[in-house]
Amino acid sequence: MHLPTLGMTSLVLSLLVLAAVGVAARRNKVLLVSMDGFRWDYVKTISTPNLDRLAGLGTRAEYINNTFCTKTFPSHYSVATGLYEESHGIIGNVMYDPEFNETFSPRTRESKWWNDGEPIWITAVRNGLKSATYFWPGSEVKIRGLRPTKYKNYSSVDVQKQIDNVTDWLKGDIDIAVMYTPQPDKAGHKFGPNSRELREKVQEMDSAVGYLLDMLEEKELASVVNLVLTSDHGMTEIDFQKKRIEIASLVNLSDIVRKSDKGPLMHITPVEGKLESVYQALSKSDKMTVYKKEDIPEYWHYKNNRRVMPILCVADEGWSILWDKDDLINKTDRGNHGYDNRLTSMKPLFFAAGPDIRKNHTCQPFLSVDIYSLLCTLLEINPAPNNGSLERVRNFIVKPKPQTANLTNNGTYMFPSAVLLSLTLFVFLVFDFL
Ligand SMILES: *[C@@H]1O[C@H](CO)[C@@H](O)[C@H](O)[C@H]1NC(C)=O
Ligand SMILES: *[C@@H]1O[C@H](CO)[C@@H](O)[C@H](O)[C@H]1NC(C)=O
Numbered sequence: 484m485h486l487p488t489l490g491m492t493s494l495v496l497s498l499l500v501l502a503a504v505g506v507a508a509r510r511n512k513v514l515l516v517s518m519d520g521f522r523w524d525y526v527k528t529i530s531t532p533n534l535d536r537l538a539g540l541g542t543r544a545e546y547i548n549n550t551f552c553t554k555t556f557p558s559h560y561s562v563a564t565g566l567y568e569e570s571h572g573i574i575g576n577v578m579y580d581p582e583f584n585e586t587f588s589p590r591t592r593e594s595k596w597w598n599d600g601e602p603i604w605i606t607a608v609r610n611g612l613k614s615a616t617y618f619w620p621g622s623e624v625k626i627r628g629l630r631p632t633k634y635k636n637y638s639s640v641d642v643q644k645q646i647d648n649v650t651d652w653l654k655g656d657i658d659i660a661v662m663y664t665p666q667p668d669k670a671g672h673k674f675g676p677n678s679r680e681l682r683e684k685v686q687e688m689d690s691a692v693g694y695l696l697d698m699l700e701e702k703e704l705a706s707v708v709n710l711v712l713t714s715d716h717g718m719t720e721i722d723f724q725k726k727r728i729e730i731a732s733l734v735n736l737s738d739i740v741r742k743s744d745k746g747p748l749m750h751i752t753p754v755e756g757k758l759e760s761v762y763q764a765l766s767k768s769d770k771m772t773v774y775k776k777e778d779i780p781e782y783w784h785y786k787n788n789r790r791v792m793p794i795l796c797v798a799d800e801g802w803s804i805l806w807d808k809d810d811l812i813n814k815t816d817r818g819n820h821g822y823d824n825r826l827t828s829m830k831p832l833f834f835a836a837g838p839d840i841r842k843n844h845t846c847q848p849f850l851s852v853d854i855y856s857l858l859c860t861l862l863e864i865n866p867a868p869n870n871g872s873l874e875r876v877r878n879f880i881v882k883p884k885p886q887t888a889n890l891t892n893n894g895t896y897m898f899p900s901a902v903l904l905s906l907t908l909f910v911f912l913v914f915d916f917l
């Protein structure tokens with residue numbers, strides 16, 4: 484006679500336990516967005532109501548410290564991998580590898596250039612999650628034998644279309660989506676960081692943020708998706724006509740075997756035996772700092788890579804290192820980046836909001852290499868070795884979560900889930916059959 488009651492009790496208990504399993508095992512999702520060249524302080528001088536709205540919903544840093552050099556590919560790969568540039572090996576948008584005897588450009592898709600880092604979309608897949616990328620440097624490359632679950636080849640596409648697709652993916656089975664927009668960088672280069680055109684482009688990107696927040700709400704993702712919005716670098720005024728450093732006016736060009744990059748910095752390999760004389764000659768310029776490779780400052784975490792050449796020239800802010808008097812002489816760009824990452828003009832913005840992010844909070848500036856650890860923590864997966872620190876971002880993560888060490892390799896709560904499931908079965912069996 485008691486059996487039906489006990490059966491009911493056990494059913495209720497079982498359901499409660501199962502609900503607990505459901506809660507304990509729920510893993511929120513992540514959307515990582517980079518808006519190229521979005522300088523941290525644009526929001527101070529330009530009206531950006533949607534970023535203000537985002538700030539209220541979550542946490543912002545006044546700025547973050549990116550990696551040197553402050554170029555698009557290197558900086559983005561540092562965000563994605565948590566590694567300094569010397570460690571992930573993408574030390575420029577262009578570079579020469581003496582071992583490969585080949586030159587890299589942003590179009591290079593060969594794995595061998597990228598394999599020193601493990602970007603978040605690969606870490607996710609390696610941990611059994613599903614990732615999707617809608618543009619990001621390196622996202623179209625097979626890295627360490629893996630690809631994101633879904634990816635797009637770079638092309639020109641409307642940002643709203645990207646947002647529509649990315650939010651659809653997150654509504655589906657994608658755990659982490661990554662998205663990159665080429666603006667406001669393009670406008671910054673062409674018209675300069677203080678131009679009306681740049682201001683308008685920033686407002687356009689701010690509207691895109693508003694559209695994204697609306698889509699997250701409309702698709703009922705706001706309570707499930709942790710949004711992280713950042714950038715790769717800032718932007719400063721330049722003048723290719725008036726602020727030029729011409730290598731040809733400093734050294735005999737036949738003393739140089741090879742060069743790489745230009746503008747804010749230039750790598751130079753002198754002819755055998757000419758290192759000292761070329762170094763001395765270049766050092767006469769008072770508009771740039773010239774380093775022998777071994778003397779490149781430690782705090783840049785840049786020099787320990789074979790792709791860094793024996794001499795590195797870094798221009799003073801706003802100056803451009805060019806080859807000779809014709810180089811870019813008729814180019815009318817008004818903005819550039821790539822300079823010393825300690826300059827305030829080179830720093831990017833940071834915003835985050837979502838179920839596991841502290842609300843209406845401003846955190847202390849941290850490092851762009853910390854973002855990878857933040858993302859792994861939000862996704863509850865084990866990070867690959869990296870240079871970031873969770874300590875600097877922990878204060879705005881509100882997720883009650885176990886130590887990463889308690890997680891299994893595939894990143895699920897195997898242990899607690901198994902225990903709770905056994906408990907459910909136990910409850911069921913005991914109450915029904917005793
Ligand atoms: C490097 O490649 C160039 C052609 O791209 C070739 O001329 C040169 O001999 C190669 N150097 C070495 C050391 O293999
Ligand atoms: C990207 O382009 C490569 C080379 O053209 C092609 O093989 C690949 O299928 C493309 N991937 C996607 C997702 O479109």
Ligand SMILES: *[C@@H]1O[C@H](CO)[C@@H](O)[C@H](O)[C@H]1NC(C)=O
Binds near residue numbers: 647648
């Ligand atoms: C993106 O969204 C459009 C419009 O809904 C759809 O036609 C397209 O297939 C989607 N693309 C991807 C890659 O999901």
Ligand SMILES: *[C@@H]1O[C@H](CO)[C@@H](O)[C@H](O)[C@H]1NC(C)=O
Binds near residue numbers: 735736737738
């Ligand atoms: C540059 O160096 C080459 C080879 O050493 C030499 O022939 C030439 O005269 C030099 N030019 C100048 C302007 O010194």
Ligand SMILES: *[C@@H]1O[C@H](CO)[C@@H](O)[C@H](O)[C@H]1NC(C)=O
Binds near residue numbers: 812813
């Ligand atoms: C730059 O423009 C001037 C004037 O149009 C022209 O004479 C000159 O050849 C151009 N220089 C280069 C390097 O294109």
Ligand SMILES: *[C@@H]1O[C@H](CO)[C@@H](O)[C@H](O)[C@H]1NC(C)=O
Binds near residue numbers: 548824827848849850
């Ligand atoms: C960020 O960089 C600035 C110099 O630009 C430095 O003063 C500050 O200590 C750095 N912050 C962190 C967290 O490293």
Ligand SMILES: *[C@@H]1O[C@H](CO)[C@@H](O)[C@H](O)[C@H]1NC(C)=O
Binds near residue numbers: 539843
């Ligand atoms: C956000 O914080 C600011 C102070 O930092 C406070 O004035 C404001 O009322 C807060 N807004 C909300 C919605 O909590």
Ligand SMILES: *[C@@H]1O[C@H](CO)[C@@H](O)[C@H](O)[C@H]1NC(C)=O
Binds near residue numbers: 869
């Ligand atoms: C950065 O991390 C990599 C991978 O763990 C490591 O090899 C390297 O020594 C680290 N760099 C610094 C400066 O700690």
Ligand SMILES: [Zn+2]
Binds near residue numbers: 519555668
């Ligand atoms: Zn960029």
